[in-house]
Structure formats: C-alpha cells, structure tokens
Amino acid sequence: MAFGVSFKYESEQLVEMIKKQNDCLKMLKSEKINIGWEKCRVQDGMGVSVCYKCTGFNHIATKCKDEEVCLKCLGNHKTMECTKEQINKCINCIRANKKFNPGLDVNHLTTNRQCPVYMKKLEHKRNRASY
Structure with missing residues (x-):
C-alpha cells in the first residue's frame, strides 16, 4: 500500500x-x-485486528466477552470516561507475562506497533498468508 x-x-x-x-x-x-x-x-498492508473493548488482538468489540480496559490507565472502564493520567504500560504484554512468563517489557503504550505481543501476532499472520 x-x-x-x-x-x-x-x-x-x-x-x-x-x-x-x-x-x-x-x-x-x-x-x-x-x-x-x-x-x-x-507498507505491506497487513495488520492485526484490535478489540476496542479489551484491547486484545484478533477479535472485535462486538464479539468480545472480556472486561473493558481503558487505554489510559488500564482500569476496567471506557477510555473516553477516564479522568486519570496516561500510564506507559501495555496490557497485552502484562497479560502475556502472566500467562506465559516470557519476561516482556511492559513499559510502552498498548497502541505501540513495536509491542512484542503485537509483533508476534503480526508475524503469525504473515506466516499464515499465502501471497
């Protein structure tokens, strides 16, 4: 593209x-x-879908069964309703560390496209694509 x-x-x-x-x-x-x-x-035009409810990957908010996650403070409420300061933490890396314990750096925004979890999901999607 x-x-x-x-x-x-x-x-x-x-x-x-x-x-x-x-x-x-x-x-x-x-x-x-x-x-x-x-x-x-x-750009190659390939991306990973992001849920606007829980900020997880490969699904959308209308199909999401997880709790709401604020992109600013990582609390369980809508980002638009948040009155707290922005924190520099990634909920997807925090989740991956709890589940798999890979020791990922969590000190980046959840929306950062250099996020290790996002990059892993993107690599997986690219490997499955048949160009």
Whole structure:
C-alpha cells in the first residue's frame, strides 16, 4: 500500500513505473517507494485486528466477552470516561507475562506497533498468508 502519491496514474502505468524505478525486495524494508518524481511511504498492508473493548488482538468489540480496559490507565472502564493520567504500560504484554512468563517489557503504550505481543501476532499472520 503506497501513501502520498499526488498524481493519478492508470493501474498498468503505475505498475510499470514501480517495477522500473524500485527494487521490490528493498521497497518494504525501507518503507519508501519511487513513483515518477515522488518518494512515497509504503507498507505491506497487513495488520492485526484490535478489540476496542479489551484491547486484545484478533477479535472485535462486538464479539468480545472480556472486561473493558481503558487505554489510559488500564482500569476496567471506557477510555473516553477516564479522568486519570496516561500510564506507559501495555496490557497485552502484562497479560502475556502472566500467562506465559516470557519476561516482556511492559513499559510502552498498548497502541505501540513495536509491542512484542503485537509483533508476534503480526508475524503469525504473515506466516499464515499465502501471497
């Protein structure tokens, strides 16, 4: 998925420009791509679904049976109703440490995409994908 392309190109023209101007293997690693005279951000487009109720992965709030978790303070209430200060802790790493004891660093926000639990879920999803 490319971001920041300001010109409109036909699909075939765009594909040819990308092939001609970029090394496909380096493209995702550098997260940049050349299209015409522009350098655009690029991502593989794969992500992990996040529950807005419990902040767990691979399910959605309407199907969630777990308790509500506040993203700010990790309390059992809606984030929008929270009056407490933001704490720098990840509920998913805390849960993983309790369940599996891998000794994960919990000192990051739950929404951090460098979270070890998120990265593990993403790696699992990528390994199961058939490109």
